[in-house]
Amino acid sequence: MMPPAAGDVLAMAGEQVLDAARTAWPGAEVEPGPVTPSVTSYVQQLDVDGHRLYAKLSVCGVSLVSVLRGALGDLATVRARQAAYLVTPGSLMQREATQLRTLAGPAALGAAALAGYARGVLFTEPVAGATLAELVTAEPGRTRELLGLVVTDVTEGLARDGVAASVEQGQIRERGIVDTFARKFNGLSGPAYLRATGYGDVLDGVVTRLRRARRAPTLPGGRGIVFGDLKPEHAVFPDDRAQRPVYLDPGLMRGHAVADMAKLTSRTVLGFIGRPPAPEAARMILTGLDSFVRSCARRLPAAEREAWLRALLALVLQDTTNILTTYLTAPADLPLSAHATGVRDHAREVTGLLDRATAPLMATADGPTLWRLYLARAREAVHA
DSSP states (O other): OOOOOHHHHHHHHHHHHHHHHHHHSTTOOEEEEEEEOOSSSEEEEEEETTEEEEEEEOBTTBOHHHHHTTTTOSHHHHHHHHHHHHTSTTOHHHHHHHHHHHHHTTTOOEEOOEEEEETTEEEEOOOOSEEHHHHHHHOGGGHHHHHHHHHHHHHHHHTSTTHHHHHHTSOOGGGOHHHHHHHHTOTTTHHHHHHTTTOHHHHHHHHHHHHHHTTSOOOSSOOEEEOSOOOGGGEEEOSSTTSOOEEOSOOOEEEOTHHHHHHHHHHHHHHHHHSOOOHHHHHHHHHHHHHHHHHHHHTSOHHHHHHHHHHHHHHHHHHHHHHHHHHHTSOTTSOOOHHHHHHHHTHHHHHHHHHHHHGGGGTOOOHHHHHHHHHHHHHHHHTO
16 A cells, blocks of 8 residues: 655645635635645645635644655545545644634734634634744844743733633644654654654664653643644744734643743754854854743742753653654655755754753753753754
8 A cells, every 4th residue: 555645645635725715715716825835734825815815734633744654544545534534523723723712812812813714724814024933043142032022921821711711622732742752652653663764773762761751750830721832933923023922823732831841942943953043143042042941940949940951851852853753754755844854954963962962861860950961962963
């Protein structure tokens, strides 16, 4: 049974997007636009009566890379499963539509405006402005300030009345770091999956150490609502700098707030390993990141700081492993974003970072030491 070709899956998704748009806006003139490269969902620009929108579709609730690696069978099987998935209550895009309403409603956060939802397809309005990743690159001296603004904004918003009750009705656990790590590196298919990356000899040891690190005691404190997919490209600062950020692609779920910090940290570091800035800018970004993380740790009771930093590092390294392996196993005929291509082109540096940064997890539980060693390895990776 042959895995489906990327062109066939993308063509199927494009047909389903057009069908959903014509259902949502009967009689409107719908013109398909460019497809946004993604390893997870199918994302495409559309013009509906001259009004630009973004359409987003999940294929069977799993990543496009998994589909194209044959995880769901051949093209005929994928088509049949997708037809059933699109009408399944609680599909991924249906939950994301609800979560965008939650962000804009009880959370009182800036969120991409929901334009519609039909036949498993989510339609949103474009958001103009620079992403957090772009601002940090352009203004590295503001790294601590910008990270703090986003984390504070999200934390306060998700703690507001009514948010938890809304999220409980449809969490998006698929985007959580721990859930993704457990799903990707299970005992049955994990070793074969790691071999497919081309760096299995290194990554096998990385995954083994991270599995052991997951057995550490859980952090004190309750499990509130977390954004779940807080990447630098999911926070957009409108052109008017006085405005608060606008957030894209939520993955709201129950969890400890350290998870959002971990994903933001992991993807910030990966971003400039994949597309290295000038040496001085890289130094300023890492210094700002270090200052921000340490300031967050200092707000905690002294007895909790080490455990928090250790948990942060374990999650950062899990997330980096998750996304690196996805990029490395993406079929050659699947278009990748500039970020994904950059990370894949620097895979040796990233695997080296993971190898050297996970080794101390077995030797020490000292959170500040683990964080300091991670930053040192990140500096080496970006300047390799």
